[in-house]
Amino acid sequence: MRKTALDCVHELATIDERVVFVGSDLGPGVLAKMRAEFPERWYMEGVSEQHIVGMAAGLAMEGFVPYVNTIATFLTRRCYEQVAVDLCIHDLPVRLIANGGGGVYAPLGPTHLAIEDIAIMRALPNMTVVAPCDADEMRRFMHRTLEWPHPIYIRLAKGGDRVVSDASRGFEIGRSIRMRDGGDGLFVTTGVMTQVALEAAAALDAEGVRVAVRHVHTVKPLDVEGILGDVARVPAVVTVEEGIVNGGLGSAVLEACSTEAPAELAKVGRIGIPDAFPSQYGSQQSLLAHWGITAESLADAMRARRRAAGAR
Amino acid sequence: MTALDERSKYLRRLIVDALKGGGRGHLGSSMSMVEVLRVLYDSVLRYRADDPGWAGRDRFVLSKGHGCLALYAILADKGFFPMEELLGFCRPTSRLGGHPERGKVPGVEASTGALGHGLPIGVGMAAGLRMRRSDARVVVLTGDGEINEGSNWEAAMSASKHRLANLTVMVDYNKLQSYGPTREVLDLEPLVDKWRAFGFATTEVDGHDVAAVERVLRAVPLDGDRPTAIVCHTVKGRGFPFAEGNPDWHHKSGLTEADIAQMYACLA
Numbered sequence: 001m002r003k004t005a006l007d008c009v010h011e012l013a014t015i016d017e018r019v020v021f022v023g024s025d026l027g028p029g030v031l032a033k034m035r036a037e038f039p040e041r042w043y044m045e046g047v048s049e050q051h052i053v054g055m056a057a058g059l060a061m062e063g064f065v066p067y068v069n070t071i072a073t074f075l076t077r078r079c080y081e082q083v084a085v086d087l088c089i090h091d092l093p094v095r096l097i098a099n100g101g102g103g104v105y106a107p108l109g110p111t112h113l114a115i116e117d118i119a120i121m122r123a124l125p126n127m128t129v130v131a132p133c134d135a136d137e138m139r140r141f142m143h144r145t146l147e148w149p150h151p152i153y154i155r156l157a158k159g160g161d162r163v164v165s166d167a168s169r170g171f172e173i174g175r176s177i178r179m180r181d182g183g184d185g186l187f188v189t190t191g192v193m194t195q196v197a198l199e200a201a202a203a204l205d206a207e208g209v210r211v212a213v214r215h216v217h218t219v220k221p222l223d224v225e226g227i228l229g230d231v232a233r234v235p236a237v238v239t240v241e242e243g244i245v246n247g248g249l250g251s252a253v254l255e256a257c258s259t260e261a262p263a264e265l266a267k268v269g270r271i272g273i274p275d276a277f278p279s280q281y282g283s284q285q286s287l288l289a290h291w292g293i294t295a296e297s298l299a300d301a302m303r304a305r306r307r308a309a310g311a312r
Numbered sequence: 313m314t315a316l317d318e319r320s321k322y323l324r325r326l327i328v329d330a331l332k333g334g335g336r337g338h339l340g341s342s343m344s345m346v347e348v349l350r351v352l353y354d355s356v357l358r359y360r361a362d363d364p365g366w367a368g369r370d371r372f373v374l375s376k377g378h379g380c381l382a383l384y385a386i387l388a389d390k391g392f393f394p395m396e397e398l399l400g401f402c403r404p405t406s407r408l409g410g411h412p413e414r415g416k417v418p419g420v421e422a423s424t425g426a427l428g429h430g431l432p433i434g435v436g437m438a439a440g441l442r443m444r445r446s447d448a449r450v451v452v453l454t455g456d457g458e459i460n461e462g463s464n465w466e467a468a469m470s471a472s473k474h475r476l477a478n479l480t481v482m483v484d485y486n487k488l489q490s491y492g493p494t495r496e497v498l499d500l501e502p503l504v505d506k507w508r509a510f511g512f513a514t515t516e517v518d519g520h521d522v523a524a525v526e527r528v529l530r531a532v533p534l535d536g537d538r539p540t541a542i543v544c545h546t547v548k549g550r551g552f553p554f555a556e557g558n559p560d561w562h563h564k565s566g567l568t569e570a571d572i573a574q575m576y577a578c579l580a
Contacts, residue, residue, distance in 0.1 A: 012531075020443075040443050041443070043439075045470050046466075046469070046470075048463075048466035048467075048470065050428070050432065050462070050463035050466055051432045051435070051463055051467045051470055052432075053432070053464035053469070054429055054432025054433045054435070054436065054463065054467065055429075055432050055435045055439070055470065056436060056437035057422075057432075057433050057436060058432065058433040058434060058435060058436020058437040058438075058439070058440065059436040059437075059439060060436075060439030061414075061421070061422070061433070061436070061437060061440075062436070062437055062441060062444065063444075064440055064443075065441070066436075081426055082429065082432070082463070085423065085426050085429055086422075086429055086432070086433060089413075089423050090414060090415075090422070090423060097456070187447045305352070
């Protein structure tokens, strides 16, 4: 997914001379071909996230479309004021490509784990927050970014993620996608949690329970109509995200229900990272298991929600 | 210290008009940079007041956004917006707030106020202008307390690396930040050496000496292969004996009629 995102930056640079890449201190050889082809539009600025976000704002003010890339925690926590003031107050078309959303950097500990990135980016006016589920969707999304007039936070997963998206379903920023039909329950997901939810839904099939999956690649602006339309059709809803539960996708869905469909609130349960800094290392998979974000726990949560709703 | 001439007094009167209208404002921080802005807008920067977005303009970024009263005064004087708007300073529906906003105030290039943002933005602008083969220049004015922020020094390294000779940073070195003397709060010295060490061509000037500031700015870039840093030695609250060098006048709210009368009297 990361490789695809960066390859797309190069592709976009070939078709649009406004495209500029700004990295901090990335791995050797990142976007080497773009650097060779467009040396003037390729920047590697060092470990200085406050500066690179401001610099990207200045470039955007001059009509460029900068794609900024570094590790998610450093692109959110380190320079939150620059993101808020330089990008969001000015409402500039800067794209923040954030490596390692959620538990990807599990062995590196809590300084590197982007657990609250979706929540804090979502809190900023004018910001768009997108978490594609696989490399194919990343490509479709990236080609939509050229003309989007607002700043975008792009959350990357580990890479090598099973491809579950399908071009036939299309891709529009701000429009969620129903990946699977079903009237007995609904998983509302973002990023690579869509794959986990599809697995859980398949397991529930065996019990004769048909559960829909709605993939919300764009957490902000939220596709309220699409999500609430599905919520209305089922007795139980579980939101799933590889992010802290306070303020993330689940919160956004509850907010939408609270405003637009308060009667649905009781249907909705949330699965995500608990309100604590991670205390374990290991792997992304072991952390997800520790947090209770697995296909099994999703299926259990759906069964419990259905029981609470009186469904059989 | 040279006396203020009539134009410097006139611009200060415009600032007092705004202070009167808003009943508050960063008096000290604005008064130290009046002559620097005056020289920039009277004789250095290229701009079109009736077409603030003109692509060929030089970009001026007021990084110390809290000094916006001085910027508003010179922009109004140059006709970027009607002079009467100064009287609405900080009123609910005014365009002129306590910090300047791009898109709201004609002639304002960046929304600043949070400190340490102008220079990184200026680096991006200068890099962008160079990519476009534009000969427009970028001037960033920072405060002295402002450059406590590390983001300035990140940007300085970047400007130097990219040899952005089209970028000039000016430091309004009035030597007084909000709490007290910069020397005591967080000493910046040796300030000129710092900029030089970060790869800038440097000079320093009396920031209230109009002829000297003009001479220095006309010589920019000081080196055709490097960004320029100009340390402007100034006096906080310049023009108002009760406020000069007095940190209590960094920002004032609840200004009384007597306060305002006293200010006009200083400029008589």
